[in-house]
Amino acid sequence: MMFRRTAFTVGLLALASSMYSHAEKVEWSQGSGQSDGIVVSDGANNNARTAYLSISSAISVPAIKKTQEEVSTLKRELAEVQRNAEEMKRQLSTQQNQAASGLKDSSANLSKEIDDLKRENQSLKSALDDVKRQQSQTASSGSSNSSNVSREMDGLKRSVEELSRENDKLSSSNDRLSQRLNDMDRSLSSLESKVK
Structure with a gap:
């Protein structure tokens, strides 16, 4: 289950990278008002476009702690x-x-x-x-x-x-x-x- 979720996340990242291949840099940061996520910025035209991908369900930390x-x-x-x-x-x-x-x-x-x-x-x-x-x-x-x-x-x-x-x-x-x-x-x- 963990492996499938990880593969899915990697696939989405690859898709985002191909869509914005002309960007000068790719920054990973904390999304505003969101839980853990990924922000992709286009530094060439200073026009920030954000693609938020939620991965909080990949690993449920509270569930692991409860099990422990x-x-x-x-x-x-x-x-x-x-x-x-x-x-x-x-x-x-x-x-x-x-x-x-x-x-x-x-x-x-x-x-x-x-x-x-x-x-x-x-x-x-x-x-x-x-x-x-x-x-x-x-x-x-x-x-x-x-x-x-x-x-x-x-x-x-x-x-x-x-x-x-x-x-x-x-x-x-x-x-x-x-x-x-x-x-x-x-x-x-x-x-x-x-x-x-």
Whole structure:
């Protein structure tokens, strides 16, 4: 488009030059009361003849400036979007790291609780074995006082039953805690893969 306008302007200048070839000089000046233009003067007969050719539409300076301002605005907006994206990425990474750290701490606490329950369960098993041994010894002692032996046996049986129930409760709690630990390990692995 610019090339065609320039060629058109050059053609008009060539036509004006051929029409006034007898002139002594050709002056380029600002047209009176006009925008940018061309004035052709005939210095031989001092009879000025003016041919005004408007070329202001060839290059629209305001349009170029507006386009440059729009480009600058778009660049600033793009930079702002990139900064916001980086900030969101940083915040997400921080949150994921905090969540992973929290899961690790919870997992460690659950592991400790499971270990404590295992030790307590082992202690109850040892106590149960002691009661069974006492029961066996009492049964084989052949005590003459059968009523006392019977009461003692009943007491030992009740103790054995209570210990068995406690052992079952601890086993159930141990199973639940183990399941929670496995779930948290899976969540931790998923978060660590996302952070990487």
